[in-house]
Amino acid sequence: MAWWRGFNMYLCPMIFVFGYHPITRQIGPVEERECANCHNSKHWLLHKRTYFISLFFIPLIPTRIEYFSSCPICNFREELVREDFKSQEPLARLNREAVERDMTDEEYNQRLEKL
Ligand SMILES: [Zn+2]
Numbered sequence: 001m002a003w004w005r006g007f008n009m010y011l012c013p014m015i016f017v018f019g020y021h022p023i024t025r026q027i028g029p030v031e032e033r034e035c036a037n038c039h040n041s042k043h044w045l046l047h048k049r050t051y052f053i054s055l056f057f058i059p060l061i062p063t064r065i066e067y068f069s070s071c072p073i074c075n076f077r078e079e080l081v082r083e084d085f086k087s088q089e090p091l092a093r094l095n096r097e098a099v100e101r102d103m104t105d106e107e108y109n110q111r112l113e114k115l
Pocket residue numbers: 035036037038039040071072073074075076
């Protein structure tokens with residue numbers, strides 16, 4: 001007799017929906033550079049991607065983190081090591097804030113010097 005024949009659904013009525021998926025956060029624009037793929041010169045975007053084990057589509061356990069920057073035109077990406085990501089992160093956050101709200105050049109340059 002197979003083992004599941006004696007398995008009573010009333011003793012185990014819950015169904016768990018597990019998943020594994022990434023969540024990508026765009027940190028902000030970093031330095032301007034030429035893309036090796038499309039050859040446009042633009043400010044590349046810094047990203048952090050975290051892979052989660054999820055339960056009922058709610059991310060619970062982070063398992064892996066990827067860092068990369070990407071071309072805003074063609075999405076060509078370049079992997080980064082954690083140290084490179086950490087060194088570019090303050091600039092990306094400042095640039096993102098400058099883009100999202102009206103920041104004067106004076107304030108931007110003051111904060112850029114502090115980085
Ligand atoms: Zn490109």
